[in-house]
Amino acid sequence: DSGVTQTPKHLITATGQRVTLRCSPRSGDLSVYWYQQSLDQGLQFLIQYYNGEERAKGNILERFSAQQFPDLHSELNLSSLELGDSALYFCASSSGQGINIQYFGAGTRLSVL
Amino acid sequence: DQQVKQNSPSLSVQEGRISILNCDYTNSMFDYFLWYKKYPAEGPTFLISISSIKDKNEDGRFTVFLNKSAKHLSLHIVPSQPGDSAVYFCAARNYGQNFVFGPGTRLSVLP
Numbered sequence: 001d002s003g004v005t006q007t008p009k010h011l012i013t014a015t016g017q018r019v020t021l022r023c024s025p026r027s028g029d030l031s032v033y034w035y036q037q038s039l040d041q042g043l044q045f046l047i048q049y050y051n052g053e054e055r056a057k058g059n060i061l062e063r064f065s066a067q068q069f070p071d072l073h074s075e076l077n078l079s080s081l082e083l084g085d086s087a088l089y090f091c092a093s094s095s096g097q098g099i100n101i102q103y104f105g106a107g108t109r110l111s112v113l
Numbered sequence: 114d115q116q117v118k119q120n121s122p123s124l125s126v127q128e129g130r131i132s133i134l135n136c137d138y139t140n141s142m143f144d145y146f147l148w149y150k151k152y153p154a155e156g157p158t159f160l161i162s163i164s165s166i167k168d169k170n171e172d173g174r175f176t177v178f179l180n181k182s183a184k185h186l187s188l189h190i191v192p193s194q195p196g197d198s199a200v201y202f203c204a205a206r207n208y209g210q211n212f213v214f215g216p217g218t219r220l221s222v223l224p
Contacts, residue, residue: 042214099145099162100206
């Protein structure tokens with residue numbers, strides 16, 4: 001158990017809809033990262049937050065947005081969903097300092113039908 | 114521009130033999146490297162790390178070797194076990210920046 005909690009585990013929705021994925025980081029970690037993994041591809045970095053502030057942005061679509069709340073949990077919002085958005089979405093957390101190893105949650109599997 | 118490359122998408126090894134997973138990088142400023150292991154439908158799990166000031170780090174059956182002049186690192190698993198079958202990601206970072214992940218190599222250990 002990495003200590004990173006993601007909910008829900010599975011999400012099935014229709015094209016055009018909007019969903020919210022939630023992540024609770026490990027206790028004490030200030031950084032949260034979101035990744036997308038499609039069809040056994042590599043991990044595509046989406047966005048990082050550190051202590052409530054956006055720290056780095058990757059290949060995140062404009063239809064996607066994220067935030068980190070004062071209690072450090074984070075939400076990834078996906079809107080106007082398309083079939084191609086079907087993927088595993090992982091959240092990771094790290095201390096934000098030192099070696100800064102990322103610890104991953106179990107992921108949310110999103111299926112857009 | 115892929116800074117971290119894992120050129121073998123898959124690898125099959127017999128149980129009990131050595132598994133060698135390779136990773137190449139382009140940025141000579143990378144100072145820390147990680148290996149993660151990922152089972153299907155689970156998140157990646159941190160496995161082992163190595164600093165750029167070392168050329169080897171060992172943890173049980175897992176050893177990571179770093180060749181800075183060749184910008185190459187490898188993960189050796191000895192002896193390989195069926196439970197090692199997974200996707201392995203290497204990751205590298207510049208000091209103070211985030212880790213960049215490779216595309217992964219799927220290891221199958223055959224009984």
